[in-house]
Amino acid sequence: MFCANCGHKLEPDNGFCAECGTVVSHQEEINPIINVKEQEEKLINLKEFKNQESSSRGVDAFWKIYKQQGGLGAFWVMFLVVGLIGLRPLFSSQSLQWNEDYEDFHLQMVMPSNVRLGLSLSQEEELNQIEVNTTCGEANLKELEIDWNLTNEMGNCEIVVRYQNQEITKQYQVIPKSIIQEELGFLEENPLNPEEDSDFDGLTNQQEEEYKTNPLLVDSDMDGLSDYDEIFTYQTDPNKKDTDGD
DSSP states (O other): OBOTTTOOBOOTTOSBOTTTOOBOOOHHHHOHHHHHHHHHHHHHHHHHHHHHHHHHHHHHHHHHHHHHHHHHHHHHHHHHHHHHHHHHHHHOSOOOEEETTSGGGGOSEEOSSEEEEEEEOSOGGGGGGEEEEESSSEEEEETTEEEEEOTTOOEEEEEEEEETTEEEEEEEEEOOTTHHHHHHHHHHHSOOOTTSOTTOSSOOHHHHHHTTOOTTOSSTTOSSSOHHIIIIISOOOTTOSSTTOO
16 A cells, blocks of 8 residues: 555555655545546446346347247238138139039939039049038049939939039939829810910920920920920930930
8 A cells, every 4th residue: 555645655554654644544545546447447347237237138128029029920920821721722723613514414303313414623633522412312423423313312402512612502303204194184184275385485285296295394305405496406306315315
């Protein structure tokens, strides 16, 4: 230690300077130069501590914000992924439709028999994803053709075909074969006016008798073509569902 007045070296237990007699009351007054340096070091350490503390708080705040935003971001990413997966079939180029080239598709009523229906699908390699259900009878799918057995059925029957989120349906009314005999019995008791068109198919009752068609049915053989069209447009047999047997 040194005297603050003259700079003389002092012992730790000295109460006054032996050189100039200055009373030594506090250690800080003995060496102000050293005291200033110590204060500066303390200030520097304090600033560094505060800076570190501030930095630590900033990191903690950043992580809190990141976790919140990251959690929200992860939620929205999962929402979009699930949404895209769910909506994918809606925007898919795949389209399930009935093949209207099949004559049976245009029928509304059929007698107990096997009905053939066709499907249209752009990518046939996904045929295993097609599901077929019926309310009556048994339907077998082979490639894109359905063979629907209605030989032992009667009344309204519906077939439902599903692919992904798409669904198509078709209904038939299966009528008994005896309906023709019943109608003939009705006609014997209630003869029709030969000049009238009782079934509104374009043929008079007299013409129906000439062509041996049913005057009470627009489509006597129920093949999807009216009796009039078969006779005058397509020159096919109105009493045969398959005129050429193919």
